[in-house]
Amino acid sequence: MVDDDSPVGIVDRVVGQRLRQLQRTTGLPVVFGGATTPRRDGPRLRIAHLRGTLGDSLRDLEVGRGRGLGGSALLTAAACRVDDYASTRAITHDFDRHVVHEERMTSVVAVPVTVGGVVGAVLYGAVRAPHRIGDAVVDRVAAFGAALEREIAALLPPPAPPRPSPAARTRTALADLADLARTTPDPALRRRLARILADLGGQDPTEGPRPELAPRELEVLGLVALGRTNAEAADALGLSQETVKAYLRSAMRRLDVRNRTAAVHAARGLGLL
Incomplete structure (x- = not known):
């Protein structure tokens, strides 16, 4: 035993x-x-x-x-x-x-x-x-x-909760840093924190809320970023071309851009891709 x-x-x-x-x-x-x-x-x-x-x-x-x-x-x-x-x-x-x-x-x-x-x-x-x-x-x-x-x-003792992934920990840290920059009463400290946040790839806290994209919208944009056509993206995801176009239109609306190339650039700039 x-x-x-x-x-x-x-x-x-x-x-x-x-x-x-x-x-x-x-x-x-x-x-x-x-x-x-x-x-x-x-x-x-x-x-x-x-x-x-x-x-x-x-x-x-x-x-x-x-x-x-x-x-x-x-x-x-x-x-x-x-x-x-x-x-x-x-x-x-x-x-x-x-x-x-x-x-x-x-x-x-x-x-x-x-x-x-x-x-x-x-x-x-x-x-x-x-x-x-x-x-x-x-x-x-x-x-x-x-x-x-x-x-x-x-x-048996209950299983330990799963540790968040490094990417999830990074997103949480950036969100905390942005919140600190947004709420500090010291203008100099706020500007310094905003610079640090920008250097780390986070969003400037003075720019307002960051748009959120649905998982399917991100998948479609990710394929577009790789140079795939709508038909190729539809085939890769098992969707119809009309559905892919609908996801692209939705993503462009959320990102406030007018074409799919601009949507890819905007998503990259926000760290979504």
Whole structure:
């Protein structure tokens, strides 16, 4: 077990605590599982918890994406089942020594547990009999995995809000600087701040509000700036030529210019392109 309070440690601990319940809920004689750890080449599952196994050969086994049944669940983020592990061609057979020869498992199911949008753990259930694990049992394992997802989500700290992009931070800083230049009572300081703002590409605060263009208007102007015709812009955006012309007219009206070339220049001057 991962002995810490990191997200991986919390997930691993909950999986270990709930295996007995999984065994009772599904009636499967063998259950096991563990948490995944992010790696440069993709998440890797570590099987840390076992119930009903014949030995410890599966403990601490690491499973990569696409390897074996658990690796398939890790790769597809979907429940995977095989009716006869030894003979199936649906998976790789990296772990036959552990699963087939040492544990003598036949039908096996692997269910991913999603944590924060990625597979954070995998639960397994297996039998050693000639019959397959039925659909009803697979559904119970999947439902148990979904309940585990909700339990883990309640235990984990909320995700940190996304950091604004450098461009967004720059726009905010320029807006703050413009507001400061507009509101300061000192004329000399106001002129100095306006010069700094102009040097940084911001709008002179004495010029009034800066026009805002809709996203589609900016897309059309961006293509025009690249020398595209109306027909080429329409084809690139999946629009009709009339729609492109309407966006251009709207942009020219907002920018107070009379043709599309002037609209491109005005948009560039305002830092919109």
